[in-house]
Amino acid sequence: MKLKAMYSFLNTDLREVEKELEETIQSDYAQLSEAALHLLQAGGKRIRPVFVLLAAKFGDYDIERIKHVAVALELIHMASLVHDDVIDDAELRRGRQTIKAKWSNRFAMYTGDYMFARSLERMTRLDHPLAHQVLANTIVEVCRGEIEQIKDKYRFEQNLRCYLRRIKRKTALLIAASCQLGAIVADAPKDVAERLYLFGYYVGMAFQITDDILDFTGTEAQLGKPAGSDLLQGNVTLPVLFAMENNEQLKAKITTVVRPETTPEEMKEIIALIKQTDAIEKSYELSDRYLHKALRVLETLPNNKARSTLYDIAKYIGKRDY
Amino acid sequence: MKLKAMYSFLNTDLREVEKELEETIQSDYAQLSEAALHLLQAGGKRIRPVFVLLAAKFGDYDIERIKHVAVALELIHMASLVHDDVIDDAELRRGRQTIKAKWSNRFAMYTGDYMFARSLERMTRLDHPLAHQVLANTIVEVCRGEIEQIKDKYRFEQNLRCYLRRIKRKTALLIAASCQLGAIVADAPKDVAERLYLFGYYVGMAFQITDDILDFTGTEAQLGKPAGSDLLQGNVTLPVLFAMENNEQLKAKITTVVRPETTPEEMKEIIALIKQTDAIEKSYELSDRYLHKALRVLETLPNNKARSTLYDIAKYIGKRDY
Numbered sequence: 237m238k239l240k241a242m243y244s245f246l247n248t249d250l251r252e253v254e255k256e257l258e259e260t261i262q263s264d265y266a267q268l269s270e271a272a273l274h275l276l277q278a279g280g281k282r283i284r285p286v287f288v289l290l291a292a293k294f295g296d297y298d299i300e301r302i303k304h305v306a307v308a309l310e311l312i313h314m315a316s317l318v319h320d321d322v323i324d325d326a327e328l329r330r331g332r333q334t335i336k337a338k339w340s341n342r343f344a345m346y347t348g349d350y351m352f353a354r355s356l357e358r359m360t361r362l363d364h365p366l367a368h369q370v371l372a373n374t375i376v377e378v379c380r381g382e383i384e385q386i387k388d389k390y391r392f393e394q395n396l397r398c399y400l401r402r403i404k405r406k407t408a409l410l411i412a413a414s415c416q417l418g419a420i421v422a423d424a425p426k427d428v429a430e431r432l433y434l435f436g437y438y439v440g441m442a443f444q445i446t447d448d449i450l451d452f453t454g455t456e457a458q459l460g461k462p463a464g465s466d467l468l469q470g471n472v473t474l475p476v477l478f479a480m481e482n483n484e485q486l487k488a489k490i491t492t493v494v495r496p497e498t499t500p501e502e503m504k505e506i507i508a509l510i511k512q513t514d515a516i517e518k519s520y521e522l523s524d525r526y527l528h529k530a531l532r533v534l535e536t537l538p539n540n541k542a543r544s545t546l547y548d549i550a551k552y553i554g555k556r557d558y
Numbered sequence: 559m560k561l562k563a564m565y566s567f568l569n570t571d572l573r574e575v576e577k578e579l580e581e582t583i584q585s586d587y588a589q590l591s592e593a594a595l596h597l598l599q600a601g602g603k604r605i606r607p608v609f610v611l612l613a614a615k616f617g618d619y620d621i622e623r624i625k626h627v628a629v630a631l632e633l634i635h636m637a638s639l640v641h642d643d644v645i646d647d648a649e650l651r652r653g654r655q656t657i658k659a660k661w662s663n664r665f666a667m668y669t670g671d672y673m674f675a676r677s678l679e680r681m682t683r684l685d686h687p688l689a690h691q692v693l694a695n696t697i698v699e700v701c702r703g704e705i706e707q708i709k710d711k712y713r714f715e716q717n718l719r720c721y722l723r724r725i726k727r728k729t730a731l732l733i734a735a736s737c738q739l740g741a742i743v744a745d746a747p748k749d750v751a752e753r754l755y756l757f758g759y760y761v762g763m764a765f766q767i768t769d770d771i772l773d774f775t776g777t778e779a780q781l782g783k784p785a786g787s788d789l790l791q792g793n794v795t796l797p798v799l800f801a802m803e804n805n806e807q808l809k810a811k812i813t814t815v816v817r818p819e820t821t822p823e824e825m826k827e828i829i830a831l832i833k834q835t836d837a838i839e840k841s842y843e844l845s846d847r848y849l850h851k852a853l854r855v856l857e858t859l860p861n862n863k864a865r866s867t868l869y870d871i872a873k874y875i876g877k878r879d880y
Contacts, residue, residue: 268705319667342708345641345667350701352671356678357694365685372679379672383590386664 239281242548245541246289249299253285253306260307260354271335271347275314283443284309284414286549291418291432293542298422304361305417308371311355313410316378318348320385331460367420374413381405389470392480392491399474400441403448408440431533435546438530443553445523448473449516452507464503467494474522478515486513527554561603564870567863568611571621575607575628582629582676593657593669597636605765606631606736608871613740613754615864620744626683627739630693633677635732638700640670654782689743696735703727711792714802714813721796722763725770730762753855757868760852765875767845770795771838774829786825789816796844800837808835849876 243250261272285306292302321334322341335344359371384402388394415436419429450459451466452475459465466473480487486509493502510516530550537543565572583594607628614624643656644663657666681693706724710716737758741751772781773788774797781787788795802809808831815824832838852872859865 267709268702319671322664322667341663342644343705345644346701346705346708348671349641349674350698350705352674353694353697353701357691357698360687360691360694363687365682365687368690369679369682372675372682375675376672376679379668379675380590383665383668383672386668387589 237548237552239549239552242552243286243290243545246286249289249303250282250285252299253282253289253303253310256303256307256358257310260311260358261351267343268347268350271338271343272314272351274332274338275318275335275347280314282310283549284313284411287411287414287436287546288418290542290546291415291424291429291436292422293540294419294428294432294538295422295424301362302418302421304358305367305414305421308355308359309410309414309417311351311358312371312375312378315348315351315355316382316410318344318351319382322348327461362421364421367417370413370417370420374409377405377409381407381409385471388472390472390495392472392476392487392494394472394477396474396477399472399477403441403444404437407444407447408437411440411443412436428537431537435530435533435537435550438526438533439550439553442523442526442530442550445474445519445526446553449475449519449523452510453516462500462503464507467506468496468498468503470494470496474519475510475515478518479510479513481515483513486510524554527551559870559874561871561874564874565608565612565867567867568608571611571625572604572607574621575604575611575625575632578625578629579632582633582680583673589665590669590672593660593665594636594673596654596660597640597657597669602636604632605871606635606733609733609736609758609868610740612864612868613737613746613751613758614744615862616741616750616754616860617744617746623684624740624743626680627689627736627743630677630681631732631736631739633673633680634693634697634700637670637673637677638704638732640666640673641704644670649783684743686743689739692735692739692742696731699727699731703729703731707793710794712794712817714794714798714809714816716794716799718796718799721794721799725763725766726759729766729769730759733762733765734758750859753859757852757855757859757872760848760855761872761875764845764848764852764872767796767841767848768875771797771841771845774832775838784822784825786829789828790818790820790825792816792818796841797832797837800840801832801835803837805835808832846876849873 257276258273261276262269288306288309289297289299289302292298292305318335321337322344327334327337335347359368381402381404385406388398388402412433413436416429416433419432424432448466451473452463454463456462462468467476476490480490489509490506493506498506527550531547534543534547534550579598580595583598584591610628610631611619611621611624614620614627640657643659644666649656649659657669681690703724703726707728710720710724734755735758738751738755741754746754770788773795774785776785778784784790789798798812802812811831812828815828820828849872853869856865856869856872
C-alpha cells in the first residue's frame with residue numbers, strides 16, 4: 237500500500253491545508269513568494285500535517301482550527317530545511333535546486349526566517365496558550381539540534397548517544413510535537429496527548445534513522461540527490477557509526493578520505509565499503525526497536541480509524557524497500 | 559542629560575531584565591552561550607526594553623509579567639542583528655567582532671535562530687493571545703524589511719518611499735510593538751496602547767534616520783565601525799538619496815564608485831562629497847518631522863512620569879550631536 241493511500245480519507249482536509257500553506261507564504265515581494273513556493277511545490281510527504289490531523293481525531297476534530305497547527309508545523313519544517321541547505325551547502329533537495337543554490341545563501345537565510353515568522357503568525361490564530369508553549373519549546377530544541385549538527389560535522393569520534401540526541405532534536409521532537417499539538421488543540425484527554433507525543437517521538441526516531449540508511453542504499457533517482465550526500469556534507473549518521481565500530485581499518489579510511497572535497501568516486505568507494513559491513517542491518521534493527529515501541533504506545537490508545545492509520549504509517553516507515 | 563540618566567528610576571527593573579536576558583540565552587552547548595553572550599555584552603542601548611517598561615507604566619505595572627515582553631523584544635532585535643551581519647558581511651558591531659566574523663556565517667545563522675526561538679519561548683510564559691499576535695505580525699514585517707534590504711542593496715534608483723517603507727519594517731515597527739506590547743500586557747486602555755504604538759512608530763522612524771545620518775557624520779570611535787559602513791555594504795540610506803537628488807554628477811559618481819570592493823579612500827571621498835551637499839540637513843529635517851509627530855501623540859496621553867521620560871528620550875534622539 238502506498239503511503240498516501242493510507243490516509244486518503246483525509247484528502248479533502250489535506251487539500252485545505254495545502255491551500256492555506258500556499259496562501260500563507262504569499263508576500264508582496266515576488267521573489268520571496270517564488271522562493272517559498274519553489275520549496276512548497278518540491279513536495280515532500282507533508283507527514284507532519286498528516287500526524288496533526290490524525291492526532292486531532294482523538295479529540296474534537298475541527299479542521300477550521302486544526303489546519304492552523306498543520307500549516308504552522310509544516311512551515312517550521314520547511315524553514316528548517318531552507319536553513320539546513322545553507323549549512324550543508326546543498327545544491328539539490330527533492331530533485332530540485334535548493335533556494336540557496338538557485339538564489340543565494342543570504343536570501344535563503346531570510347526566506348527561512350520569513351517562513352518561520354509566518355508559521356508563528358499562523359499559530360497565533362489559535363487562542364491556546366499551552367499550544368504556543370509546546371511549539372516554542374519545540375523550536376528551541378530544533379535550533380539546538382541544528383547547532384549540534386554543525387558542531388558534530390566531520391567529527392568521527394562521536395558516539396551513538398550523540399547521534400541519537402541530535403536526531404531527536406532535529407527530527408523526532410517536531411513529529412512528536414505534531415502529534416501532541418493535534419491532540420491538544422482538539423482538546424483530547426491529557427494522557428492521550430502525552431501518549432501521542434511519545435508515539436511521535438518513537439516514530440520520528442525510526443523515520444530519521446531510515447532516512448539516514450536510505451542515503452546509503454537509495455539511488456540518486458529515489459533520493460533526488462546523490463547517494464552519500466549526508467556523509468559528503470560531514471554528517472556522521474548511524475550507518476557510518478556502526479560501520480566504524482570495531483573496524484579500525486575502515487574508520488581510518490573514512491576519517492582520512494571524507495572531507496568537503498571528497499570526489500564522487502571516492503565517496504562511491506566509501507559507500508560500497510560501508511554497505512559491505514553489517515552497519516545497514518544494525519541500523520535497521522535500531523529503527524525497528526523504535527518502531528516497536530511506537531506500536532506498543534499505539535495499543536494503549538482508543539481503537540479508531542486514526543489509530544489504525546497511525547499503525548499503517550509506522551509500519552510503512554519500517555519497510556525496507558521504499 | 560545622558561540617555562541612561564533619563565530612566566534611572568527603572569534601573570532595578572532593567573537590571574532584572576538584563577539578568578533574565580543572560581539566563582535565557584544560556585544553553586548546554588558552550589559555544590552557543592558564548593556567542594549569544596558575546597553579543598549581549600557588546601551592550602547596545604536596550605532601548606526596546608526601556609520602551610516596554612515605560613509603556614507598561616500606563617497600565618498595571620508588574621515587572622514579573624512585563625519583563626518577559628522586554629526580554630522577548632530585545633532578543634528578537636539581537637537575533638535580527640546577528641542575521642543582518644551575515645547579510646552585510648559585517649566584521650564589527652558596536653566595536654566588537656560580529657558573530658559571523660568571530661565564528662562563521664553558518665554559526666551566526668543558527669545563533670540568530672536560537673535567540674529568536676528563545677524569545678518566543680519567553681513570550682509564551684505570558685497567557686496573552688493578543689500579545690502573541692502582535693509579536694508574530696511584527697516579526698513577519700521585520701523579516702519582510704530584511705528581505706527588502708537585500709533586494710534594495712546597491713539599487714541607486716530607489717525613491718524615498720522605498721527607503722521609508724524599509725526602515726519602517728526594519729526598525730520602526732519593532733519599537734512601535736515594544737510600546738504597544740508594554741501597554742497591552744499591563745492592560746492599559748486600548749486607545750492608550752494604540753497611541754503608544756503610534757508614538758513608537760514615529761520615534762522609530764526618527765531613530766533609524768538619525769542612525770543613518772550618524773553613519774556619515776560619526777567617527778569610527780563613536781560608531782564602533784568605520785564611517786560609511788552602510789553605503790559600503792550597499793545600503794542606500796536617506797542621506798545618499800537626498801545627496802543624489804538633483805545632482806546628476808554626484809549620482810553618477812556614487813553609482814560608479816560604490817560596490818562591494820570600494821576602497822576606504824574612495825569611500826572617504828564619497829562621504830566628503832555627500833556631506834558637502836544639503837543631504838545631512840535635509841535628513842535631519844525629516845527626522846525632526848517624525849519626532850514632532852511623536853511628541854504630538856505623547857501630548858494626548860495621561861501626564862505621568864513615564865510620559866515625561868518618553869518625551870525626554872524622543873528629544874534626545876532628535877539631538878544632533880550625540
